[in-house]
Amino acid sequence: MSRARDRTAEISDLIQEVIASSVLTNERIARRFGLNVVAGQTLGVLARAGVPLTPGEIGSRVSLPSSTVTRVVDRLEGAGFVRRVPDPEDRRRIRVEPVPDRLAELASSYDGLSDALRRHNEAFDDAELDIVIRYIRGMLVATADVRD
Numbered sequence: 001m002s003r004a005r006d007r008t009a010e011i012s013d014l015i016q017e018v019i020a021s022s023v024l025t026n027e028r029i030a031r032r033f034g035l036n037v038v039a040g041q042t043l044g045v046l047a048r049a050g051v052p053l054t055p056g057e058i059g060s061r062v063s064l065p066s067s068t069v070t071r072v073v074d075r076l077e078g079a080g081f082v083r084r085v086p087d088p089e090d091r092r093r094i095r096v097e098p099v100p101d102r103l104a105e106l107a108s109s110y111d112g113l114s115d116a117l118r119r120h121n122e123a124f125d126d127a128e129l130d131i132v133i134r135y136i137r138g139m140l141v142a143t144a145d146v147r148d
Contacts, residue, residue, distance in 0.1 A: 029109045052095035
């Protein structure tokens with residue numbers, strides 16, 4: 001086996017461990033707020049979007065059918081994390097936006113993890129961290145078509 005294949009296997013194994021840890025962390029935090037992990041991840045997608053999204057846009061970004069998106073948005077709205085607002089371009093349509101105070105409350109659950117990563121990153125210089133960032137961005141692009 002070549003060195004590149006060995007490294008790819010090692011990186012793949014480590015990424016799978018990070019993903020498993022992240023899923024379990026996200027599940028634990030979502031439960032704390034009365035949500036399931038799908039609702040929590042959908043809320044994250046909404047927060048990162050930076051603008052209110054239509055249910056169709058949400059469905060495209062999280063790869064869920066419209067009936068599931070409706071249930072997730074209902075659950076998030078019931079828990080006070082999002083609100084439905086009229087679409088300014090088409091009043092027949094709605095958009096979904098996060099409620100900032102509730103979003104901040106949920107986000108604070110990740111403070112310990114963020115602090116731990118910040119401390120870990122202090123062991124690396126900017127050039128090394130730039131390589132990590134470039135690698136992760138490239139990995140997301142390389143795997144975009146095979147995520148489904």
